Amino acid sequence: MSGRGLWAVQRITAMFLALAVLVHLATILVAVRGGLSAAEILARTQGNEAWLGFYASFALAAGLHGAIGLRAIAGEWLGWRGRGFDAAWLAAGLLTAALGIRAAIGLYAA
Amino acid sequence: MASLQVSVWRGDATGGDFARYTVPARENQTVLDVISWIQREEAPDLAYRFACRVGMCGSCAMEVNGRARWTCRTHVSKVATDGVLEVRPLANLPVIRDLATDMAPFFDKWARARGTFQPKDSPDGAVPADFAVVPPESPKRQAADAGIECIGCGVCYASCDIVAWNKDYLGPAALNRAWTLVNDVRDGARADRLEAVAGDAGCHACHSTQSCTSRCPKGLDPSGAIAGLKRSIFWSVFGITR
Amino acid sequence: MRLDPRGRTHAAYLAFLVHRLSGLALALFLPLHFWALGQAIAGEAALEGFLRWTDSPLLKAAETMLVALLAAHLAGGLRVLALEFLGWSGAQKNLVAASAGFTLLAGLLFLLNVGA
Numbered sequence: 001m002s003g004r005g006l007w008a009v010q011r012i013t014a015m016f017l018a019l020a021v022l023v024h025l026a027t028i029l030v031a032v033r034g035g036l037s038a039a040e041i042l043a044r045t046q047g048n049e050a051w052l053g054f055y056a057s058f059a060l061a062a063g064l065h066g067a068i069g070l071r072a073i074a075g076e077w078l079g080w081r082g083r084g085f086d087a088a089w090l091a092a093g094l095l096t097a098a099l100g101i102r103a104a105i106g107l108y109a110a
Numbered sequence: 111m112a113s114l115q116v117s118v119w120r121g122d123a124t125g126g127d128f129a130r131y132t133v134p135a136r137e138n139q140t141v142l143d144v145i146s147w148i149q150r151e152e153a154p155d156l157a158y159r160f161a162c163r164v165g166m167c168g169s170c171a172m173e174v175n176g177r178a179r180w181t182c183r184t185h186v187s188k189v190a191t192d193g194v195l196e197v198r199p200l201a202n203l204p205v206i207r208d209l210a211t212d213m214a215p216f217f218d219k220w221a222r223a224r225g226t227f228q229p230k231d232s233p234d235g236a237v238p239a240d241f242a243v244v245p246p247e248s249p250k251r252q253a254a255d256a257g258i259e260c261i262g263c264g265v266c267y268a269s270c271d272i273v274a275w276n277k278d279y280l281g282p283a284a285l286n287r288a289w290t291l292v293n294d295v296r297d298g299a300r301a302d303r304l305e306a307v308a309g310d311a312g313c314h315a316c317h318s319t320q321s322c323t324s325r326c327p328k329g330l331d332p333s334g335a336i337a338g339l340k341r342s343i344f345w346s347v348f349g350i351t352r
Numbered sequence: 353m354r355l356d357p358r359g360r361t362h363a364a365y366l367a368f369l370v371h372r373l374s375g376l377a378l379a380l381f382l383p384l385h386f387w388a389l390g391q392a393i394a395g396e397a398a399l400e401g402f403l404r405w406t407d408s409p410l411l412k413a414a415e416t417m418l419v420a421l422l423a424a425h426l427a428g429g430l431r432v433l434a435l436e437f438l439g440w441s442g443a444q445k446n447l448v449a450a451s452a453g454f455t456l457l458a459g460l461l462f463l464l465n466v467g468a
Contacts (some may be wrong), residue, residue: 003310004343011344011436014429025419029461038400043439054403059386072317073376076275077353088148099386106393176358269359317372318435320364337436 006068013065020058032073045107052108059100114190116144118156119198122207128196129153134191139157141181142170144195145209158209165327167346168263172209173198178268180327200268216264216283224306230298242296254293257286257335259328266322266332278311282322282332286311289335292342304343313339365453371428373420379420416459424459427451 001009031040045051071089074080112135115129131148142160142338149156160170165183172181175189186195201304203211231238244251267273273281288307291297307313313336322332345352364402391402431447434440440447 002308002318003312003314004308007314008344008347011433014433018426018430018433019420025422026456028419038396038402038403041399042396062382066382068376070379071377073372076272096383096386099383099390102391102393103386106390110393110395110399169354176356178359226453271355271360275353317368318364318432319363319368321359323441324362324364325359331441333435334439334441337439 001101006071009064011090013061013068016057016061017065020054023054024058042107042110045104046110047078047108049108052104054103055104055107059104060097063097063100064083066096111113112193113197114186114193115143116148116195116197118145118148118209120156120208121205123205126205126208134236135186139186141149141172141174141179141184141186141189141195141197144186145172145181145197147181156209157207167260168261168265168327171200171263171265171268173201173268178265178325180263180265183327202268202270202273203264211264213262213264216267216281217262220284220287223280223286223288223305223312224299224303225284225287225291227294227297228299230296244295246336248295250293250295254290257290257330257332260286260290261328261329262332265327266330268328269321270326271319271321272315272317276311276315279315280307280312282316282336285316285339286330286332286335289338292339304339304346307339308343313343316340367428367431370424371432374425377421378418378425404459411413420455420459424455427454 031044045055051073067089069087074085074089114133114135116131116133118131120126120129131152131306133147134142136143142163145151145156146160147159148203151157157171158170160182161167163182165180168180170181171178173179173196174181174184177189178200179189181197189195197209199209200211201203203215206212211222229236229238231240246252246255260283262283264283266282266286270279270282272279276336285307288303292300294301297303309315316336318333320333321328323334341352388402389399391398406412428451431451434447
């Protein structure tokens with residue numbers, strides 16, 4: 001994907017993440033009250049398609065957003081440029097997203 | 111009489127170092143006055159550029175105490191803390207000798223960003239038969255007017271970290287110029303120009319550090335222009351002209 | 353890469369640095385975060401065990417730091433989106449200040465909740 005395409009994905013995922021992070025932060029701040037427990041988290045996420053959908057999209061957006069950002073930093077501060085690095089960053093982003101989706105499924109199916 | 115301790119970078123493309131000079135301090139003097147004094151009185155072989163010396167041509171731009179500025183418009187009293195000055199050639203450009211840099215890469219990028227006007231009604235470049243009517247208060251004309259005073263001094267280019275970190279990056283001046291033309295309703299090369307300024311070497315590499323806008327001696331806003339280019343390119347995908 | 357601080361003191365540059373460094377930290381942390389939460393696959397007991405492991409003061413401090421980084425990166429990101437999509441320029445200095453305030457607030461809230 002071209003520089004302009006990556007920029008667009010970065011900004012669009014940013015807009016989605018801005019909302020998702022606010023929801024996530026609010027959830028954490030409420031959840032951490034009186035201590036955090038697995039039971040509490042799972043009570044919210046088990047069998048809940050909405051949370052699964054939310055966290056899976058959150059993970060995908062975050063994985064891509066982070067990878068595009070790291071690509072810029074690496075390109076500018078380490079001189080890592082070219083198709084090889086681009087492919088590596090895409091892989092890193094998708095791998096991260098996969099880990100997150102795996103966790104979301106885990107929370108859904110636990 | 112008080113004196114200034116002035117460190118001037120001397121050298122060429124292969125390298126160099128600071129040379130130190132003691133310059134008589136005067137009540138009203140600019141950094142250009144100081145450099146000129148050094149060349150006339152101490153170092154006849156000092157290479158530096160200036161022309162108008164009144165803030166119109168942009169030739170005298172150099173790094174003064176770590177910031178790119180026009181030396182003819184920089185009063186020593188404003189920048190020399192404790193009478194100490196450090197002068198280097200403009201950053202991000204190849205050095206020819208001492209304080210004179212090679213501006214060719216700067217202008218090459220200007221050309222790569224398609225910074226030349228192409229009349230809409232006559233693709234072969236001939237003068238159109240009729241005057242174009244462009245209301246000065248129209249939003250596009252105001253956007254163009256906000257950036258057309260650029261004299262290509264290179265201060266923004268020298269101040270930009272992305273230029274330093276990304277050799278292909280077109281830079282703030284070239285992109286600012288492109289934006290003025292994108293907003294020129296008489297110009298016929300909009301699509302090609304947006305294509306030329308997009309991507310990793312173009313406007314999408316800008317991270318809005320605003321070093322360009324904060325340092326521009328003419329008070330232009332290249333950072334805002336670059337953001338405008340991003341918007342134009344983004345919305346053009348959906349067929350919206352913004 | 354050495355950055356001469358003299359020409360880099362304007363608010364927008366500091367905002368860029370904070371945004372970039374917080375993003376870097378978050379991007380490096382994120383896979384760890386996902387991997388740890390993946391413990392949930394092993395069931396409630398495994399997840400609970402992991403959560404108890406994070407109960408130590410050192411880790412709680414790290415978590416506070418992460419929330420602050422997240423808030424800073426979010427606030428900085430909103431600033432960039434406003435600059436790029438809305439074309440805000442003069443007002444952006446105020447946005448930087450607001451971002452800093454928001455970051456502080458979020459960090460404080462987390463601290464308060466951790467203590468509660």
